[in-house]
Amino acid sequence: MDNSGIDSGIEAYKTFRNSERNASLTGSAPYNDIQRSDNYQSVSNESSTATTSLWRNIFNSGGDTSQCPTCHGKGYVRKDQEKELVALIPLNDKRLNPQTKLKIFATILVCILAAGLTIFFLFPRSVRLKSNMKKLWPDFARVNVTKKFVQLSLENRVNVTNQNFYAIAINNVELQAMYDMRIMKKVQNTTKVSIPMRNQLQYSIRINITFEEEEGYIAEFCAFKSQWVSQIFMQFVWMIDTSYLGHTEQVTLTTYQHVSCAPISRHKNTTVTAAKQKQQSKTVAAGNKNKITAKKTDVQR
Secondary structure, X not given: OOOHHHHHHHXXXXXXXXXXXXXXXHOOHHHHHHHHOOOHHHXXXXXHHHHHHHHHHHHHHHOOEEEOOOOOOOOEXXXXXXXXXXXXXXXXXXXXXXXXXXXXXXXXXXXXXXXXXXXXXXXXXXXXXXXXXXXXXXXXXXXXXXXXXXXXXXXXXXXXXXXXOOOEEEEEEEEEEEEOOEEXXXXXXXXXEEEOXXXXXXXXXXXXXXXXXXXXXXXXXXXXXOOOOOEEEEEEEEEEEEEEOOEEEEEEEEEEEEEEOOOHHHHHHHHXXXXXXXXXXXXXXXXXXXXXXXXXXXXXX
């Protein structure tokens, strides 16, 4: 950019200001007449206008200019500095009309609402484990009183509830069977299972338990025909590893359940006997109802 025009404009402005200063010091008639006249305000305005025009000429001589948006139309800035200068506008400025304030308020409200909903839906919630099985019936039971050992094969189940608004994954499941504060068996399943959001899954795992040596005395209780004797009170510990949104968490559940150790044949007989008893009770109840209905009919006649 050629700065010769700017230098010449500045020199002209300096000459103009020096001439005014000399006139005021010497008390020349033209300057004193202006100060003593009643039209001083108009002359001052003309001087201000002349000064503004002079500065406009100074900037114009050096390059293009644009009107300053915060100077009430009385200032100019060079266009090559428009992207560098920052204008601070007060909140009570007239250019901030009510519509603009309403837009700003609405924008802030929408941002707060969006942030609140995001936190609400993405906030991690706990995964719940629950077991409704109070008694476990084994699929296989072998009792040997002579050698003092008991072998059981059973299936245990647990309900896994996903309370989050997104799906979770079950990466690892471990089940420990404990009796008399000793770990009798530990099984692990690494099959990955996905649970949809706000949903529940019943997870089952099979476990084989053997009682022998120090716990071999249980065989004598399992050989009894009474059901309440041939039961083992055991402790089961569930440990499930879950993952969601890049986060891994382990959930545990401890249950205390009765495990029947009677032979399978006795389980079948018990089931058949219970079914027969239910059927007989239903038949007796139906017969009693028929008798009561017949009596009512005789009374009406």
